[in-house]
Amino acid sequence: MKLAADLRAFQDRIGHHFADAGLLVQAVTHASLSSPTRPDNQRLEFLGDRVLGLVLAEALLAADTRATEGQLAPRFNALVRKETCAAVAREVGLGEVLKLGRSEMMSGGRRKEALLGDAMEAVIAAVYVDAGFEAARALVLRIWGDRVGQVEADARDAKTALQEWAQGRGLPPPVYVEIARSGPDHAPVFTVEARLASGEMEQASAGAKRQAEQAAAKALLARMENKDD
Incomplete structure (x- = not known):
């Protein structure tokens, strides 16, 4: 061939x-x-x-x-x-x-x-x-x-790590909210916000909702760990 x-x-x-x-x-x-x-x-x-x-x-x-x-x-x-x-x-x-x-x-x-x-x-x-x-x-x-x-x-699953961080401080699991979706149907871009019960939140965008959730969780976790330091 x-x-x-x-x-x-x-x-x-x-x-x-x-x-x-x-x-x-x-x-x-x-x-x-x-x-x-x-x-x-x-x-x-x-x-x-x-x-x-x-x-x-x-x-x-x-x-x-x-x-x-x-x-x-x-x-x-x-x-x-x-x-x-x-x-x-x-x-x-x-x-x-x-x-x-x-x-x-x-x-x-x-x-x-x-x-x-x-x-x-x-x-x-x-x-x-x-x-x-x-x-x-x-x-x-x-x-x-x-x-x-x-x-x-890159080994830690960001959503799991953020949930473990929250649980370790007596907080309920984080919540993920889709706050925007843009682009054509064949190539959407999702914007997701990760929220903690204590009020902190971070946003991220990606071509798949799961990716956006992971990116938002990673950003929020980094922010909270920096505050811990």
Whole structure:
């Protein structure tokens, strides 16, 4: 199979050239465009999630030989969560080469967190099937870049951490309120306010409501921890 120019360029960006080009085509094909003769990337996504997890678990153990399981688990979760996979996908321009059905394309599928994250896992699986574990491992470490070494700062789930901070001071859990939504339906921007019962609050905006909540929680937690100091 001869790849289109955009997929050839994508191979250059990720640093892997496929012996079986059909695997890459399948990895970038969303279910909205699948057919009996055009398989989608869902099965590859299932496999890629497991390959990614093994590579990053191994990398975390190597990066910190003294870390406990309790320290490693949140770091691992931060590295493999859908938002991180989607961020990596954006960095390598995966959204530009996705094959989508018309409805998914019109609804902004190329920018959706879940869709990008799933496709990134599918690409990892495609590399694994094409060239083996070492090739997949090299790909993950290459495109995840410095994230493994810097993951400690991003390991805490901000909403969980803020709730624990509040509970430790006898306060009820924080509340998250969507105060604005802007942009077109296919690319909305949510503004969320995190509020504590004591009156403090912080706002944040993002393309997904969950991201906005996390960002608002992170800002509010940083503010409250600074006050504690």
